[in-house]
Amino acid sequence: xxxxxxxxxxxxxxxxxxxxxxxxxxxxxxxxxxxxxxxxxxxxxxxxxxxxxxxxxxxxxxxxxxxxxxxxxxxxxxxxxxxxxxxxxxxxxxxxxxxxxxxxxxxxxxxxxxxxxxxxxxxxxxxxxxxxxxxxxxxxxxxxxxxxxxxxxxxxxxxxxxxxxxxxxxxxxxxxxxxxxxxxxxxxxxxxxxxxxxxxxxxxxxxxxxxxxxxxxxxxxxxxxxxxxxxxxxxxxxxxxxxxxxxxxxxxxxxxxxxxxxxxxxxxxxxxxxxxxxxxxxxxxxxxxxxxxxxxxxxxxxxxxxxxxxxxxxxxxxxxxxxxxxxxxxxxxxxxxxxxxxxxxxxxxxxxxxxxxxxxxxxxxxxxxxxxxxxxxxxxxxxxxxxxxxxxxxxxxxxxx
Amino acid sequence: xxxxxxxxxxxxxxxxxxxxxxxxxxxxxxxxxxxxxxxxxxxxxxxxxxxxxxxxxxxxxxxxxxxxxxxxxxxxxxxxxxxxxxxxxxxxxxxxxxxxxxxxxxxxxxxxxxxxxxxxxxxxxxxxxxxxxxxxxxxxxxxxxxxxxxxxxxxxxxxxxxxxxxxxxxxxxxxxxxxxxxxxxxxxxxxxxxxxxxxxxxxxxxxxxxxxxxxxxxxxxxxxxxxxxxxxxxxxxxxxxxxxxxxxxxxxxxxxxxxxxxxxxxxxxxxxxxxxxxxxxxxxxxxxxxxxxxxxxxxxxxxxxxxxxxxxxxxxxxxxxxxxxxxxxxxxxxxxxxxxxxxxxxxxxxxxxxxxxxxxxxxxxxxxxxxxxxxxxxxxxxxxxxxxxxxxxxxxxxxxxxxxxxxxx
Numbered sequence: 001x002x003x004x005x006x007x008x009x010x011x012x013x014x015x016x017x018x019x020x021x022x023x024x025x026x027x028x029x030x031x032x033x034x035x036x037x038x039x040x041x042x043x044x045x046x047x048x049x050x051x052x053x054x055x056x057x058x059x060x061x062x063x064x065x066x067x068x069x070x071x072x073x074x075x076x077x078x079x080x081x082x083x084x085x086x087x088x089x090x091x092x093x094x095x096x097x098x099x100x101x102x103x104x105x106x107x108x109x110x111x112x113x114x115x116x117x118x119x120x121x122x123x124x125x126x127x128x129x130x131x132x133x134x135x136x137x138x139x140x141x142x143x144x145x146x147x148x149x150x151x152x153x154x155x156x157x158x159x160x161x162x163x164x165x166x167x168x169x170x171x172x173x174x175x176x177x178x179x180x181x182x183x184x185x186x187x188x189x190x191x192x193x194x195x196x197x198x199x200x201x202x203x204x205x206x207x208x209x210x211x212x213x214x215x216x217x218x219x220x221x222x223x224x225x226x227x228x229x230x231x232x233x234x235x236x237x238x239x240x241x242x243x244x245x246x247x248x249x250x251x252x253x254x255x256x257x258x259x260x261x262x263x264x265x266x267x268x269x270x271x272x273x274x275x276x277x278x279x280x281x282x283x284x285x286x287x288x289x290x291x292x293x294x295x296x297x298x299x300x301x302x303x304x305x306x307x308x309x310x311x312x313x314x315x316x317x318x319x320x321x322x323x324x325x326x327x328x329x330x331x332x333x334x335x336x337x338x339x340x341x342x343x344x345x346x347x348x349x350x351x352x353x354x355x356x357x358x359x360x361x362x363x364x365x366x367x368x369x370x371x372x373x374x375x376x377x378x379x380x381x382x383x384x385x386x387x388x389x390x391x392x393x394x395x396x397x398x399x400x401x
Numbered sequence: 402x403x404x405x406x407x408x409x410x411x412x413x414x415x416x417x418x419x420x421x422x423x424x425x426x427x428x429x430x431x432x433x434x435x436x437x438x439x440x441x442x443x444x445x446x447x448x449x450x451x452x453x454x455x456x457x458x459x460x461x462x463x464x465x466x467x468x469x470x471x472x473x474x475x476x477x478x479x480x481x482x483x484x485x486x487x488x489x490x491x492x493x494x495x496x497x498x499x500x501x502x503x504x505x506x507x508x509x510x511x512x513x514x515x516x517x518x519x520x521x522x523x524x525x526x527x528x529x530x531x532x533x534x535x536x537x538x539x540x541x542x543x544x545x546x547x548x549x550x551x552x553x554x555x556x557x558x559x560x561x562x563x564x565x566x567x568x569x570x571x572x573x574x575x576x577x578x579x580x581x582x583x584x585x586x587x588x589x590x591x592x593x594x595x596x597x598x599x600x601x602x603x604x605x606x607x608x609x610x611x612x613x614x615x616x617x618x619x620x621x622x623x624x625x626x627x628x629x630x631x632x633x634x635x636x637x638x639x640x641x642x643x644x645x646x647x648x649x650x651x652x653x654x655x656x657x658x659x660x661x662x663x664x665x666x667x668x669x670x671x672x673x674x675x676x677x678x679x680x681x682x683x684x685x686x687x688x689x690x691x692x693x694x695x696x697x698x699x700x701x702x703x704x705x706x707x708x709x710x711x712x713x714x715x716x717x718x719x720x721x722x723x724x725x726x727x728x729x730x731x732x733x734x735x736x737x738x739x740x741x742x743x744x745x746x747x748x749x750x751x752x753x754x755x756x757x758x759x760x761x762x763x764x765x766x767x768x769x770x771x772x773x774x775x776x777x778x779x780x781x782x783x784x785x786x787x788x789x790x791x792x793x794x795x796x797x798x799x800x801x802x803x804x805x806x807x808x809x810x
Contacts, residue, residue, distance in 0.1 A: 133621065134622055169588055179565065215799065354804055
């Protein structure tokens with residue numbers, strides 16, 4: 001208990017002004033109680049992680065980019081800057097793009113829409129009242145008329161009043177419309193999600209699996225600034241309504257060289273971040289950094305090689321890539337931050353055992369590391385969110401099975 | 402005591418008598434469908450020559466708004482078309498009623514019998530470029546917007562030739578300028594605000610009519626849409642079709658205020674006799690001009706009445722008296738009201754009316770028959786799984802009940 005009390009004290013006695021304290025994500029808050037001799041649960045060093053492009057050359061090597069983009073320039077950006085860049089590009093490219101949400105005209109609480117109202121006009125980038133259901137319903141109407149409506153829900157935790165609009169109005173629009181062929185593909189709903197260490201019950205949730213149950217929606221969660229820019233531009237261009245979830249812990253923490261040109265990355269396509277032959281780890285969003293750290297240690301300790309896959313679009317997700325990988329490795333671990341019950345892990349695991357070829361190739365049960373089935377209690381966030389030790393431990397169990 | 406007070410059908414208690422007397426002395430909107438006047442000698446011979454109809458001074462009530470003119474410019478042709486539209490709508494609803502009872506239409510089915518003047522009056526004041534979005538009582542609106550009887554009945558029967566490929570059925574039909582047919586109470590109202598915004602943004606001079614019922618008027622999202630529409634001066638006419646009952650609950654037992662035209666608070670309101678197609682047309686035309694002039698939204702309350710139950714499974718007699726229904730049917734019917742006026746004003750003769758009736762019915766019946774003859778859609782997964790994602794960009798497969806039923810695009 002004194003230990004926990006100390007985290008709390010350190011969290012709130014920071015010398016930064018209050019507004020920064022709430023919205024400025026400091027990784028140190030997550031790991032403020034790191035024991036001096038910790039071996040696994042040490043803070044992610046974003047300046048060296050292999051998941052980010054630390055120089056221009058590695059950013060432009062990405063084979064998913066077109067040759068023109070690869071011959072272009074890059075700029076150092078964090079996640080919120082790359083989101084801002086993507087929004088700015090789409091506003092500039094297409095007059096039918098509009099951007100709105102609570103405090104969006106002022107730049108948004110996470111700075112994602114900074115300067116956009118000034119640059120593109122208050123009739124295209126504007127604040128809305130605090131009415132999530134109204135915002136999404138309104139966005140659906142605008143999208144039904146052919147506009148590209150990018151709505152921001154200030155925190156994913158606030159999206160629930162709009163759940164009906166997304167499930168009943170947006171997802172079914174094309175299916176309902178039938179012969180007229182109208183749809184709300186212009187709809188993109190952006191929302192910051194995930195824990196930051198001190199968001200607690202209503203500012204740390206990651207509700208992606210509520211939306212992944214709904215055919216018709218595309219649910220996307222990027223892991224890095226490069227990914228965020230390309231996937232967001234794809235989501236806005238996409239002919240389907242997209243739920244775009246941004247891990248807010250990465251807004252400032254994840255910094256990399258991002259191509260300055262306009263580019264898209266494929267939706268519903270996973271990416272193999274690291275090849276391996278003994279075990280597959282499937283994840284998306286922020287936990288990928290945890291997985292990467294655990295892989296580094298586990299490979300050294302157990303003498304194995306581990307494949308890491310980023311789903312990127314969590315629904316409809318890239319089964320082909322996952323099944324192929326598990327057929328190769330025979331062992332699989334799914335890692336996500338949201339609750340373990342009925343989460344993405346459940347869907348992935350079920351799909352693996354359902355596929356006869358993959359099932360017969362399994363050498364260990366498919367395992368999951370995820371948030372516990374609890375709410376995000378303020379002091380318990382760091383016990384709830386998967387950490388390196390938990391991933392490492394499951395790798396060990398899978399290998400020793 | 403308290404529960405007995407709650408059960409009383411009167412909205413105000415005895416202690417408020419002084420106020421209720423004031424309320425009674427106030428002019429209220431009539432539901433008389435035959436309340437308009439015209440000098441029959443002033444009605445021209447020609448079908449297309451305009452003339453003026455005097456609306457009853459009990460046609461409107463306003464809130465923070467100058468009342469519309471109590472006159473309506475119309476032509477003989479338009480009056481006759483309105484009559485044919487209402488007769489056809491009712492005939493179509495009766496066909497749906499029969500097909501439902503024959504168990505050919507399954508699921509949910511909400512009929513608008515009695516409310517025809519609302520859909521018809523609105524349509525006659527809009528252009529095809531304007532938009533309408535409504536709730537689940539939508540057959541009449543779909544028809545008025547241009548969907549054929551065949552495609553509507555086909556939709557109810559779940560046929561491929563239905564207006565929405567037979568996938569929605571009763572509550573969910575779309576057609577050009579018509580955005581549903583929405584099954585969730587109140588959910589269409591903010592969507593309507595978005596439609597209106599798109600028109601405003603694109604510089605179109607179009608109006609969006611977003612309709613909901615007296616039951617839905619208490620939904621939170623309706624107020625969210627009101628606020629956004631007023632804030633951004635959206636060209637939208639919110640429309641509360643007050644048919645006195647939200648499902649089985651009387652308006653005064655569900656709403657703290659039943660003055661639905663005032664529920665926009667900061668939005669001007671107009672209450673209109675929803676049984677008189679002429680008053681509805683005058684009100685909506687006035688509202689359309691109001692929004693086109695950049696004054697922002699308006700809330701229009703259509704005082705109307707549904708003859709049937711809420712849906713096919715509701716006999717509609719447990720929460721209201723048979724006498725009430727009978728009185729509305731026999732004295733306030735929108736079709737009978739207009740019919741009476743058409744003859745009174747020498748717009749048409751009794752014989753011509755009879756043949757109009759006959760033709761309208763025959764044409765609806767023929768289309769219903771065609772719809773009934775439509776074959777059920779092929780039992781192919783292609784039809785089941787289409788239109789979930791953009792064609793050509795679907796995931797590799799969508800799940801069936803068992804892996805063998807998975808559909809590969």
